[in-house]
Amino acid sequence: MKVFYLLILSLFTFTLNAQTGQAPITSPAPLSQQPANNPPGCVTDLLHNLKKANNPAYAQQQQLMDNAIRNFAGTQRGGTITIPVVVHIIHNNGEENISDQQVLDGLFHLNLAFANISPYNTSNGVNTGIQFCLAQQDPNGEYTFGITRTVSTLTNMNAESEDLQLKNLIRWDPTRYLNIWLVKEITTFSMGSGVAGYAYFPSSHGQPEDGIVNEASLFGSSVNNSKVHIHEAGHYLGLYHTFEGGCTNNNCQTDGDRVCDTPPDNSTNPVLCAENPNTCSSDDDDLSPNNPFRPVANGGLGDQPDMFENYMDYGFQFCQNAFSQGQSTRMNSALNTSRASLLQSIGCNSICYSPINTIYTTSATTILYGGSVTFTVTYPANGITYTWAVNGVPFGTGTTVSRTFNNVGTYTITLTADNGQPACLGYRNI
Ligand SMILES: [Zn+2]
Numbered sequence: 001m002k003v004f005y006l007l008i009l010s011l012f013t014f015t016l017n018a019q020t021g022q023a024p025i026t027s028p029a030p031l032s033q034q035p036a037n038n039p040p041g042c043v044t045d046l047l048h049n050l051k052k053a054n055n056p057a058y059a060q061q062q063q064l065m066d067n068a069i070r071n072f073a074g075t076q077r078g079g080t081i082t083i084p085v086v087v088h089i090i091h092n093n094g095e096e097n098i099s100d101q102q103v104l105d106g107l108f109h110l111n112l113a114f115a116n117i118s119p120y121n122t123s124n125g126v127n128t129g130i131q132f133c134l135a136q137q138d139p140n141g142e143y144t145f146g147i148t149r150t151v152s153t154l155t156n157m158n159a160e161s162e163d164l165q166l167k168n169l170i171r172w173d174p175t176r177y178l179n180i181w182l183v184k185e186i187t188t189f190s191m192g193s194g195v196a197g198y199a200y201f202p203s204s205h206g207q208p209e210d211g212i213v214n215e216a217s218l219f220g221s222s223v224n225n226s227k228v229h230i231h232e233a234g235h236y237l238g239l240y241h242t243f244e245g246g247c248t249n250n251n252c253q254t255d256g257d258r259v260c261d262t263p264p265d266n267s268t269n270p271v272l273c274a275e276n277p278n279t280c281s282s283d284d285d286d287l288s289p290n291n292p293f294r295p296v297a298n299g300g301l302g303d304q305p306d307m308f309e310n311y312m313d314y315g316f317q318f319c320q321n322a323f324s325q326g327q328s329t330r331m332n333s334a335l336n337t338s339r340a341s342l343l344q345s346i347g348c349n350s351i352c353y354s355p356i357n358t359i360y361t362t363s364a365t366t367i368l369y370g371g372s373v374t375f376t377v378t379y380p381a382n383g384i385t386y387t388w389a390v391n392g393v394p395f396g397t398g399t400t401v402s403r404t405f406n407n408v409g410t411y412t413i414t415l416t417a418d419n420g421q422p423a424c425l426g427y428r429n430i
Contacts, residue, residue: 042241043195062201066254068333069202082348087134088150088181100147105221106220116128124309136348157213158187166181178233196218197231211236227311234331237334239323240257241257243314247281249285259330260286261327266280277308280306390412
């Protein structure tokens with residue numbers, strides 16, 4: 001068995017430290033590295049409307065889902081819910097056959113965003129209490145790393161005509177796992193290749209179409225690229241776009257995106273992060289206490305700018321940074337209603353019979369360049385070998401190692417603890 005422990009280590013020059021006192025762990029990628037295909041990169045609405053038009057029972061199912069979520073919203077329970085995930089890489093032996101590490105990074109980003117942790121933390125974002133694990137058990141109770149690989153030309157797929165063909169290649173029981181299919185290129189008849197991903201709502205729970213499809217190049221490749229599947233996970237858990245239903249806001253629980261603390265929004269246009277658009281003046285139409293944007297005279301905030309920084313907007317990904325409390329409540333309600341069978345899944349449970357419980361400490365997480373850092377395993381055990389790596393390159397073995405860092409930058413430190421038993425593989429962040 002091997003267990004990987006991961007730490008992000010940041011190094012900054014003295015000048016930077018002196019000026020700011022503190023620097024973020026990682027910075028958003030520069031504009032030149034932003035994905036060109038945002039927005040509109042999500043075709044969830046397109047497929048949703050297509051399915052609604054072709055299947056009256058599905059439309060009814062969506063209504064039942066919305067009602068169940070709204071009725072449950074008042075009975076939230078605390079704690080963290082972890083959803084088992086399987087990532088199916090559908091590839092044709094090209095660059096879309098991304099590494100295990102990139103998948104792990106994609107899950108890592110997803111979990112940081114859903115927990116409102118740096119670099120995805122903001123004062124207006126919340127910890128949703130929802131996390132995701134790469135499955136540790138497959139549907140038959142056998143060991144898995146939670147990643148499958150299938151060779152198919154459907155790595156280039158049309159979302160309107162080939163969605164089920166893609167998913168029929170491989171699918172794990174969608175009542176127990178969130179299936180994520182990664183492909184090279186998603187197209188639609190109307191949008192061509194300008195698609196990054198899509199998902200189905202909890203109304204599709206357990207159905208053949210259930211899950212998320214995402215372009216592999218975006219999954220885990222950067223903090224901002226991962227916002228595509230962060231957004232799609234929002235849909236999977238019942239969130240609509242912030243601009244759903246336009247400006248209508250007579251009842252914030254049933255109009256628009258059915259979330260009261262995201263103001264009505266009537267635009268899918270991206271705006272730069274410093275701008276302050278306000279496309280609806282209907283924010284205060286709902287006079288009830290449910291609506292935080294009710295008139296000031298009624299104790300509310302009144303009309304507010306659009307929340308384009310929300311993950312569920314179509315804004316630029318580098319501006320997106322928050323799920324609201326209302327969205328968090330809605331996702332947790334979806335998990336306790338339409339998607340409740342996920343709560344019974346044991347997909348996240350390891351089948352390793354002799355798990356390694358070890359942890360390491362570090363002498364510093366931010367240092368001046370030219371300095372060194374010492375890493376120490378605090379609970380060493382007999383028969384376990386330890387291997388240390390910086391950005392994936394091994395630099396030492398044993399329970400205590402030191403490493404000198406001569407270049408300014410951010411480094412990922414990995415500790416691999418191995419007892420020689422191949423039963424399972426773990427991955428933890430500290
Ligand atoms: Zn979307």
